[in-house]
Amino acid sequence: MPRGKLILRSLAGGTLLLGIGAAATVPTQVHMFKHTAERTDPKAGGRAVVRSAGTNMLETTLTLSGLTPRKAYAAHYHALGPQASADPCMTNGPVTLGFPPFTASATGRATVKVTAEASKVASNAGAYINVHAASDLKVVPLCAAVRRTPPAARSSAVTPAAVTPAPATPTAAVNVAIGDHVFQPRVITVKAGTTVTWKHQGAALHNVISLTTPSLRSDDLKKGESYSYTFSKAGTYEYYCSYHEGMNGTIIVTD
Incomplete structure (x- = not known):
């Protein structure tokens, strides 16, 4: 990889090239939401649009419709999880970035966005986006696959910040x-x-x-x-x- 560059690969096979320390020019990506196996909110749908928002920053906008009117929702980026699957949405991965909580309008529509450093959703960290029911995060009516990562990379989905470990303890x-x-x-x-x-x-x-x-x-x-x-x-x-x-x-x- 060229020094000073961060490469993000989209599910569609496109490549996002972000210059470190310089203004990033990022092609806009569009990822469509699909229903999960739960089939809650059966009329729900929408898209996630990812675009450059300045130096090494990405803005993700979710445009959703068909939701339950006036119902509260949450949305998150997820990394790939431990469950092997060709579909990133089925891997049960950890949350890596959250969107602001939102409520569907009287017509079941919602638009929500988050702007964050590109590293927050780089590589395996931004494998897919889930839309959850705010009252029960286990209810996931919609998911958008963003990118796939080889299985070998899954174990590095979430890397804790450098912390000095506490000393070993002999207690059981x-x-x-x-x-x-x-x-x-x-x-x-x-x-x-x-x-x-x-x-x-x-x-x-x-x-x-x-x-x-x-x-x-x-x-x-x-x-x-x-x-x-x-x-x-x-x-x-x-x-x-x-x-x-x-x-x-x-x-x-x-x-």
Whole structure:
């Protein structure tokens, strides 16, 4: 790859070339929404238009129709998830960027946009866009596939920011507090055989899901509930909350 360039490939096979440190000229992309298997809001449809918004910035505008009138919705960019599928929308990937919450008009229409750094949706981070029911994020009436990434790249869907890990602890049990939009501590180091328990202390609904370790997956957790997992093998385990952008953590397990 030429130095100082960021390349984004669209699902249609086009290439977006963004100059780092210079004004970016990005061809406009249009991605059509399709119904998911749930078939909620059966008349819903629309498109996502992605265009340049300045130096290394992208603006994504969702134009939707056929929604339930006056119903509240949410929309997110997602990375590819661990479930192998030719359709990015079926991979159950983590949230990487959220749109502002919105409500359908009296005629079931809505327009919502988000502007963010191109790196927020570069490569695997912007594989698809879901439209969710705000009252239940598990209800996904629409999805737009943006790009596909080879399976080998899926494990890097969400990379936590550089954080100095907490020192390894010899204890056999460690707690992680779940606050609203944060795991605390976010990065910990433990010995193999340690049981980590996530304790929900916030108000919103959260979960604990790993892209690379299918068995590390909690149910949805409410305030006061907890989830435990025993790490028997050394390695680095990244996890996230599927409901909230940027809410992720890392467990480093040593021998």
